[in-house]
Amino acid sequence: MKRLNTPVTASDMGALFLTANSVAKRPASIGSVRILPECSEKSVSKLNLDDIEEFSTSEFQHQRSMCRSKKSLLKTIVEEPQIRGNCSTDFLKWKELLLSMSPGMVMPEESRKADYDSLETQYQKGVKHLYDNGIEHVPRKYILPASERPNVVNERSRDATHHINLKLPIIDFSELQGPNRSQVLTSLASACENYGFFQLVNHGIPYEIISNMVDVSKRFFELPFSEREKYMSADMGSPVRYGTSYNQTNDGVFCWRDFLKLVCHPLPDLLPHWPSSPLDFRKLAVRYAKEVKFLFLMLVDAILESLGLMNKKKTTEKDEDKDEDEKKEILKEFEDGSQLMVMNCYPPCPQPDLTLGMPPHSDYGFLTLLLQDEVKGLQIQHKENWVTVEPIPGSFVVNVGDHLEIFSNGRYKSVLHRVLVNSMNYRISVASLHSLPFKSTVQPCPKLISETNPRRYMDTDFATFLDYIKSRDATKKSFLQSRKLTS
């Protein structure tokens, strides 16, 4: 094995240190790196982090987050002829190279652990905290593997996808209440089938209520960390939860967002747990939550109709009454249903191309009503491209959640979406996620199942979802996939 002439720093070593015991138990490859083919001829001094691509498991990322500079590590990789030839190596190969060097270069385990702990503590405090402390580079903890970064070129279209802006279908809520209802219902069905998203305008919620909600969310995130920290909790069932990233206990790579989650139903029991600062927070958030819930119920009514559940050909008046009763029953369930409000804060990011505000995910729930400020960031997956949703001031972006996809037996689509960050502006969004009560079972609507359209999903409930996200990565559409019937 070739020895290196250039010293490797202790912090470089930290990322790759494994004890002989742990190595013996590990699988052959827990992660790998590759120097991008177009960079393989670069001299070592010209190489930088963007020139290597990682295919790594979260365990590997965890190890890697302990490493401050990869420079001398790169040198190790590129100077090893065998590796340079293949342009790739696996994690164990790295370890072997490092262990072949002077033992004196290995950092004592306690210092390495202290170093790691102090960085981890910073990350757990969130990105607002990092930004307020004048961070100039995105720490490794937030750097996505090259293939998952936001401006990856789509092989099929060869477009840099973040340049595509999308005008989502627009549903005029006031038209739904008038003589054009049936045309609007057709547009609603088409939007839910083909985009999984639409923008809702003229919804009737006063602009003041909406702008106050965005404003008070901003003011909450501007509070000192010591105040926000009071609401931090690892308990998914907590009525109020402040946190960072997507799932900060599981995420290998963190994303660039902080959030405040508020459970909204039953409101009288939960309100005393909500933040009491800023002083007007509860008043403004409650007002908003109630208005959005009402709007959601009106939308569900329209969605049930758009699915053809209420206007099937009636032979008798009795049939009509039966339909109406069924609809009332479903709406009653939703009235008692779950509502979760998520306030998202995306501070400016010094290197927005390396990370995401939120990873690709679909929403658990029936419908999400999203309020975004004037700063772009939301992208949805449409025809295999990531396209940016143009904000329309005062409107809602509404999307189909996993439960509605299940309920409609796959006719309406719960579509992947993600959030980009930028280097200039804070972005605030408020998502309101609605569904049936937490204890209810979600299943395809029996009226939408037939011999020609057999049941496509198994029953599910909230407890199953919680178990799922505790044990694995809940991003992508993996939860929904796990509910699909294969035959």
Ligand SMILES: O=C(O)CCC(=O)C(=O)O
């Ligand atoms: O901030 C956004 O635009 C999207 C937020 C989102 O997807 C979520 O809260 O699940």
